[in-house]
Amino acid sequence: MSEHPDxxxxxxxxxxxxxxxELTCEECFQHVNRxxxxxxxxxxxxxxxxxxxxxxxxxxxxxxEEEHGSLLALVRADGRAKHRD
Amino acid sequence: xxPLADPVRALDAESLAWVDALRAEGHVHDEAVARLHxxxxxxxxxxxxxxxxxxxxxxxxxxxDIALQSAGDALVAVLAKLDDFAGRxxxxxxxxxxxxxxxxxxxxRRPWHGRELPIEPxxxxxxxxxxxxxxxEAEQGELLAAIRAAMDEELSPHQREVLVAVxxxxxxxxxxxxxxxxxxxxxxxxxxxxxxxxxxxxxADGLT
Numbered sequence: 001m002s003e004h005p006d007x008x009x010x011x012x013x014x015x016x017x018x019x020x021x022e023l024t025c026e027e028c029f030q031h032v033n034r035x036x037x038x039x040x041x042x043x044x045x046x047x048x049x050x051x052x053x054x055x056x057x058x059x060x061x062x063x064x065e066e067e068h069g070s071l072l073a074l075v076r077a078d079g080r081a082k083h084r085d
Numbered sequence: 086x087x088p089l090a091d092p093v094r095a096l097d098a099e100s101l102a103w104v105d106a107l108r109a110e111g112h113v114h115d116e117a118v119a120r121l122h123x124x125x126x127x128x129x130x131x132x133x134x135x136x137x138x139x140x141x142x143x144x145x146x147x148x149x150d151i152a153l154q155s156a157g158d159a160l161v162a163v164l165a166k167l168d169d170f171a172g173r174x175x176x177x178x179x180x181x182x183x184x185x186x187x188x189x190x191x192x193x194r195r196p197w198h199g200r201e202l203p204i205e206p207x208x209x210x211x212x213x214x215x216x217x218x219x220x221x222e223a224e225q226g227e228l229l230a231a232i233r234a235a236m237d238e239e240l241s242p243h244q245r246e247v248l249v250a251v252x253x254x255x256x257x258x259x260x261x262x263x264x265x266x267x268x269x270x271x272x273x274x275x276x277x278x279x280x281x282x283x284x285x286x287x288x289a290d291g292l293t
């Protein structure tokens with residue numbers, strides 16, 4: 001038992017990873033551009049429906065999740081810039 | 086995994102213009118490559134700026150160099166894979182991901198240059214102990230103890246080494262891949278297989 005239950009939860013998650021089927025890192029890279037556009041234009045639920053296994057992979061792979069987050073932020077920033085034009 | 090529902094849609098006008106110009110010859114091609122490099126440099130700088138706090142003490146010139154190298158590497162990758170672009174997103178979104186990948190990998194590796202990788206678990210909590218605690222915490226502690234035992238008993242030395250480094254010791258997977266002469270994808274497959282073994286064992290023991 002640990003004195004840090006939140007830490008323990010995170011540790012269990014890191015060690016066991018997602019329980020659902022997931023994409024590989026290569027498949028994630030292949031589809032992440034479409035995924036972020038779907039997230040922005042149609043919402044996360046639609047993106048998850050169109051590309052099954054992506055969300056689980058992003059939960060399990062920190063590197064891919066970080067890059068997904070950056071791409072999402074950059075494309076969103078582009079969209080805001082276009083609206084200002 | 087079921088097949089991806091990933092229909093190719095018609096290229097939007099802007100993406101079509103990018104692809105046509107990059108496939109052209111002469112001045113049109115050269116001008117498109119210059120614009121593409123500028124686009125990729127913007128994406129690389131965006132990624133470097135997001136990660137700046139992870140490399141304290143680096144001066145702006147060094148970070149600019151990382152962004153410039155990343156944009157150059159991404160440019161080579163985008164031009165080499167141009168035929169793979171199928172219009173599933175805008176061209177710019179597709180191109181950005183190459184620059185973000187290059188910059189992210191370089192920024193992850195930078196703080197680990199010359200450092201030995203920790204291979205012994207550093208994040209295990211101290212358990213079991215005899216303090217009174219709520220039932221949920223006790224259950225979670227029991228689960229962690231079972232995972233630790235399963236790692237010792239079920240995983241191969243390579244699976245254990247990779248899972249411990251990445252999941253317990255916060256070694257970025259790209260850094261470990263570079264040291265082991267492997268790739269992110271191969272190491273993640275190792276982690277995926279290790280996690281599956283652990284889940285099976287926990288299920289067999291009635292813990293999940």
